[in-house]
Amino acid sequence: MTFHINKISSIIYNRRSSKTFKENQDIPMEDLLSFFEAARWAPSARNRQPWRYLLFTKQSPEALASMRSCLDEKNQEWANKAPVLILSCAEIADDQGTPNRSALHDLGLANENLLLQIRSLNYNCRPMGGFDKEKAALLFNIPKNIQPFLVIAVGLPIRYSNLPDDIQEMERRPRERNEMQTWVHLDQWGKLDLQN
């Protein structure tokens, strides 16, 4: 089965993860707040809204440097140029210790809203799982029932960057996905041909 990509919302098909950012260009607070407002409207189990975010900007260079120091070395190569980092966390249990088993799922929904909003305002962004979560929890006094999960680097796009060639090539490469026929099943598991 083929499906025309232009039948899905352009916000969805134009989203991509980028590693290039204008280093010294701040993002206005109004735009930053719009990213979180988009996250706010994500669906969640029993409307528990388990997403939590920590925002790091150049207004607080020490905190931004601390967040950068948690990133894996490979991520720091490019993410240290982003003027904004967002640490995304999930409230995995309530104050009584009752776990929320949908927390990471719902955080993912909120994060996708956030990424789409970032891109819709023409900023570049890239989510990263590669960072030291224990270190971040310690550095930023994150309570035990809140799980740090993803860091999102955000900044204005830059046309020319001095990043290594392989990164620059990656920025231009078409995004790739598995064919739908290999993962959408019809009626029962194993029946993959949507046309029959």
Ligand SMILES: Cc1cc2nc3c(=O)[nH]c(=O)nc-3n(C[C@H](O)[C@H](O)[C@H](O)COP(=O)(O)O)c2cc1C
């Ligand atoms: C949970 C998660 C963790 C990720 N971790 C990293 C990471 O540590 N470093 C990185 O460069 N990209 C990371 N990415 C970005 C993915 O590599 C990227 O989303 C994927 O290649 C698809 O590309 P696209 O977002 O442009 O469609 C992560 C994405 C997600 C959702």
